[in-house]
Each structure stands twice: as structure tokens, then as C-alpha cells.
Amino acid sequence: MDYGLDLEYSFNEFLKGFGLSSEIAHIIWLPLPMLLVLVAAVVGVLVTVWLERKISAAAQQRIGPEYAGALGVLQPIADGLKLLVKEDIIPAKADGILFTAGPILVLVPVILSWLIVPFGQNLLISNVGIGIFLWIALSSIQPIGLLMSGYASNNKYSLLGGLRAAAQSISYEIPLALSVLAIVLMTNSLSTIDIVNQQSGAGILSWNIWRQPVGFIVFWICALAECERLPFDLPEAEEELVAGYQTEYAGMKFALFYLGSYINLILSALLVSILYLGGWGFPIPVELIAKFLNLPINAPFIQVFTASIGIVMTVLKAYLLVFIAILLRWTTPRVRIDQLLDLGWKFLLPISLANLLITAGLKLAFPKFFGG
Amino acid sequence: MSIAITTQFICFTVLSLVVIIGALGVVLLESIVYSAFLLGGVFMSVAGLYLLLNASFVAAAQVLVYVGAVNVLIIFAIMLVNKKEDLKPINDIKSRRIISTSICLTLLSLLIRVDLTNVWSLSSPQNSIGEESTIRIGEHLFSDYLLPFEVASVLLLMAMIGAIVLARRDVMSQDISTGLPVDQELIEKSSEPLLTNKN
Numbered sequence: 001m002d003y004g005l006d007l008e009y010s011f012n013e014f015l016k017g018f019g020l021s022s023e024i025a026h027i028i029w030l031p032l033p034m035l036l037v038l039v040a041a042v043v044g045v046l047v048t049v050w051l052e053r054k055i056s057a058a059a060q061q062r063i064g065p066e067y068a069g070a071l072g073v074l075q076p077i078a079d080g081l082k083l084l085v086k087e088d089i090i091p092a093k094a095d096g097i098l099f100t101a102g103p104i105l106v107l108v109p110v111i112l113s114w115l116i117v118p119f120g121q122n123l124l125i126s127n128v129g130i131g132i133f134l135w136i137a138l139s140s141i142q143p144i145g146l147l148m149s150g151y152a153s154n155n156k157y158s159l160l161g162g163l164r165a166a167a168q169s170i171s172y173e174i175p176l177a178l179s180v181l182a183i184v185l186m187t188n189s190l191s192t193i194d195i196v197n198q199q200s201g202a203g204i205l206s207w208n209i210w211r212q213p214v215g216f217i218v219f220w221i222c223a224l225a226e227c228e229r230l231p232f233d234l235p236e237a238e239e240e241l242v243a244g245y246q247t248e249y250a251g252m253k254f255a256l257f258y259l260g261s262y263i264n265l266i267l268s269a270l271l272v273s274i275l276y277l278g279g280w281g282f283p284i285p286v287e288l289i290a291k292f293l294n295l296p297i298n299a300p301f302i303q304v305f306t307a308s309i310g311i312v313m314t315v316l317k318a319y320l321l322v323f324i325a326i327l328l329r330w331t332t333p334r335v336r337i338d339q340l341l342d343l344g345w346k347f348l349l350p351i352s353l354a355n356l357l358i359t360a361g362l363k364l365a366f367p368k369f370f371g372g
Numbered sequence: 373m374s375i376a377i378t379t380q381f382i383c384f385t386v387l388s389l390v391v392i393i394g395a396l397g398v399v400l401l402e403s404i405v406y407s408a409f410l411l412g413g414v415f416m417s418v419a420g421l422y423l424l425l426n427a428s429f430v431a432a433a434q435v436l437v438y439v440g441a442v443n444v445l446i447i448f449a450i451m452l453v454n455k456k457e458d459l460k461p462i463n464d465i466k467s468r469r470i471i472s473t474s475i476c477l478t479l480l481s482l483l484i485r486v487d488l489t490n491v492w493s494l495s496s497p498q499n500s501i502g503e504e505s506t507i508r509i510g511e512h513l514f515s516d517y518l519l520p521f522e523v524a525s526v527l528l529l530m531a532m533i534g535a536i537v538l539a540r541r542d543v544m545s546q547d548i549s550t551g552l553p554v555d556q557e558l559i560e561k562s563s564e565p566l567l568t569n570k571n
Contacts, residue, residue: 023375098409130428130506137432140440144412147447151405159451166448173440190506 008033008122033125037114045262047319049076052326059330083258086251094248095152102149103249103256109138110264116192117270120280120310124192131191132184135271136177139226143169146235146245149257153248161244164337165235168225171344172232176222178352179215182359183208183275186371196279198371204283209276211370214355216276218348220321223268225344227261230329234337265325266318273317280310384424390417408450412443429506 008029015025050065050073057064065072090096113135118124128134143166150162184190186208187198199207209216225232236244246257273279282289286306295302335343363370394414398407415438422431462468513521 027375098405128428129504130432133429133432133436137435137440140436140444141416143444144409144439144447147444147451148409151447151451163448163451166444170441170444 037117037125038111041111041114041263041266042259044266045259046076046080048262048266048322048326049079051319051322052329055323055326056330059327080255083251083255088251088253089248091154091248093154095154098148098152099248100253102145102152102245103253103260105145105148106142107145107256107260107263109141110260110267113138113267114263117267118192118196118274118279119314120307121193123280123307123310127191127193129191131189131193132180132195132271132275133190135267136173136180140169140173149249150245153245155248157241157243158245158247161235161241161247164241165228165245168228168232168235168340168344171341172222172225172348175218175344175348175352176226178349178356179212179219179222180275182212182215182352182356185356185359185363186211188371192274192279196274196281199278200281200285203281203285203288204278207276207278207281212276212355212359214351215359216272218352218355219275220272221343221348223272224325224328225340227265227268227325229265229325231332231335232340233329233334234340265322269318269321269325270314272321273314277317278313280314282309282313380424383420387417387420387424390414391421404450405447408443408447411446412439415439415443427505429509 011029011032012022012025015028016022020028053072053075054064065075068074068078090099115125116128116131116134118127146165146169147162150158150160150165153159183195187195189195189198195208228235234244235241236246241247246254249257286302286309290296290302359370391414394410394417397410398414401407401410415434419431419434419439422428422434
């Protein structure tokens, strides 16, 4: 299965042509995918913010932004510029060090998690062995940043928001990890590449969503809760807590929270598409199309075509999920804190445990369909 | 020295410095909140040291358990009870400090002695298994380390049941700390749905 573009190898070979040692070539290569992913994440945020504004406008029968660029596409950039040039305020009685460190601690783990998001067979920063487990571990750091900024703001609404965020994050981490575990059980691997490859056999029919429908729903609910999207946006419930832990923040520090939450939303959507919707796979397997057209699968043209189809499919699936998340945000009311914790501990946790048990049983009973 | 070894050396130095200075900060700082956050930093750097040793699964587990669960709970507890009152002055604080410092220094000298006398090098240098370690850990947990694993899970279950009993006041008729009879009505009220009998 090891075909597809290997840009790193080609790039290193290209640099070696100039007489550089392989170590130097590797060092020159290293920052490139990282920068590319960072840019992709930020552009993804701009697109999502624009989508959020336009879809919320449509849901409320407004027009939304329309003067900045065609259909208001430049509006998110204008928003970002405004936040960049705003004055950076630290409240007089706030704790300066923790107040500054909080937003950084929220954003950095989210960006680090992009390490494992694959857009194709070799199109990811690093195929680390622990793969999806890295994301679960990193996303557990975030509540510390939220608690830190909530405490440092010296404001009761901020503190309450931070505490709520941490409680929510802890209670939804467990069903999330359990539904990922069911997928890992079927794949026999934690690597995101292996998870996608295991779903690539028969196109849309072999996607995990058919084998793990319960896991898919549990994962999606938990991902929304981890992102603090509307049915679960209690940490920043504006009618109760002004803006939760963000209340005292302005300028670039607020922008870090804003960026963090949207990057996290896109990341969750990407991970849902990787875990349940076949990742970069086309609904009809590309090998079948190539066979039908009588083209060799290893031809350079086919490889470039496959890679671009892979990127397009990953992004398309992710944005479909982002669209659903935005629709949910503008059409559902907020749950109460006790309903939120009840849903997490009394409903999602038992269901995901049962799902794990049934998956293990099915794997042993029907090893052909559930990955022996 | 090759570039890889230099990078590794720099990472090791930085991580060890963060661990040592952070741990000293946890113990010596007056503010309990700073101590708790620094503890998180120390846990993170220990995870970084595991990464340097090619134990990526252990590193991720360290982050998940110690930073994501233990440290978050510590900070959570501090923030829920943080009353900002001055602690009662202890009269013989000086002698206490001298005793605890001497105990710590004795422990440190013992550990230095262990470090100098023990032979740390592995028998075979080709022992690193890297990415395969996840599978190897699972195999060990369910074969030769099965009993400790199961005992640990029973211990966790006991702790969980204990926490539930302490949190549910209606299990006992008396309050544990004050000895007063428990107000059972309050508990019933909170679980009552808000919108019943409204029509």
C-alpha cells in the first residue's frame, strides 16, 4: 500500500543534487510542512469565520457581511486586522504572567495536534506511532490554560467560565477516548494513516461510519463539547457569564482564544472525517477508476491526481461537518450545566462503553468485517 | 558531533533545567496557585524526557494522566476553595524548616549515591523498540504484570465509590464533618425537574 507522493524524499533528493548532506537537507525540509499546516489552519479559520457569519445570517434571514470583498469574503481578514492593532490591555488587579500564559496554553496544544492530520498517504507532518492518542493527550492540556486565564483575570465570571470549561472538558474526554478506542480496536493501530487505509477497501461502503454508527454520534457530540460549540457553550454563555474566561481579554490575546476555538473546530471535523468518513478516500476507490480507465496506478499523473483528490476529499468532508456544526450552533438552545454533566456521565459514557464491548465481540465474531 | 546528537543534548539540557527549577518553584513558592501550575510544567517536561528516550506512548500517557487529569483536578480543587486568607503563623517554623531541609538533603545524598554506584548501561545496545513499545506494554500488562494491573483497577474503583459516598450526603443521616443531621430536603429539591406541575 506504500504508493503515493513522497514529497519529503523528492525534496531531499533534489537538495542532495546541489551537494548538500542529507542532514542539512532534512533540516531545510523540517519547517516547510509545519509552516504549510500553520498557514492551512489559519486560512481554514478565515473560511470558517466567513461561513459562520454567512450561515448564521441565512438562519436568521439576514444578509450578513457583504461590503468587504465579494459576498463579504474579506470580512474575517478585516476582523483579524482589527484585533491585531487593538490595544493590549491587562487589567490592573489581574495576574500578568498567568493572564498572558493562559491563551498561549490554549492555542499551542491545538496547533500541535495538526501533526497527525493526514491529507494523503504521505501528506502529513509526522506519522507518529501513537497517532490519535497524541491528540487525546494534547487536548487534555487545554483546560489548564482555560483555568489559568479564568483565575488570572480576577473576575468572578472569568473564574466560573474557566471552572465550567475544565469540568466540561474532563467529563467529555472519557466517552471521546472510548469511541476512539473502538476504532483503534478495529484497526489494530493508533496511527491515523493506518486508520484511513483500513477504510479504503471498498470506497464509501467500507467507511467506519457504517461499522461504528454509535461511536460516530458519541464522538461528534463529544467533539462539539470539547470545542465549546453552542449546544455546549456553557463556559462562555454570554447571557450568564458575559463571555466566560474571555471576559477580560482584548486585542491579540482574545484573538488567540478565538483562533484556538476555530482551529479546534476544524481539527475536530478533520478527525471525524479521518476516523469515520474514510479520510482522504474518494467514495469510489481510485484504484477502481484507474483500472477502469486502463491507467497504471504508479504513473506520475495518476499519483498527482490521487494526491489532489485526497486533499480535496479531506477538506470537503471536514467542511461538511463544520457546516453541520454551524447550523447546530444557530438552531439549538444551550443545555443547562446539570443536563450537560448528566448527558456526559449518565448517557454517553455507558453507551460508549457498551459500544466498545460490542465492537470487541464483533471483531472476534466477524473478523472479516471488523478488522481481525 | 552530528546535528541529531546536538539537538538531543540541547533538548535534554533545557528539559532537565525546567524540571529542576520548576520542582524547586513548586516547593518554595508562597502562592499555591503558582505551585500548582508549575507542577503541570514539571509533568510536561518529564513527558519530554520520556520522548527523548523514544518512549512516545509513555510520554503521551504521562501528559494525559498527570497533566490532563491529576494537575487539572489539583488546580480545580484550589480554585474551588481559594479563600485568600492568611495562613495561621506557626510558632516553631524555623526548627521545622531545618528538620525538613536536613531530611531532604539526606534523601538527595542517598539518591546521588545510588546514581554513582548502580550500573545504568543496558546489556544489549540494540534494545530500543521505539514505536513498537505500545504493543509491548500491552503484552506485559496482560501477562506478567496482570496482577498489579488488576489490583490497581480495584483500588481505583474503591476510590471512586468512596468519593461518591462522600459526595452524596443522603447516604448518611449525619454530616461527617459537623455531626449535624443532614438536610435531606435540599437534595430532593435539586433533582426535581423545573417544569413539572406548571399547567
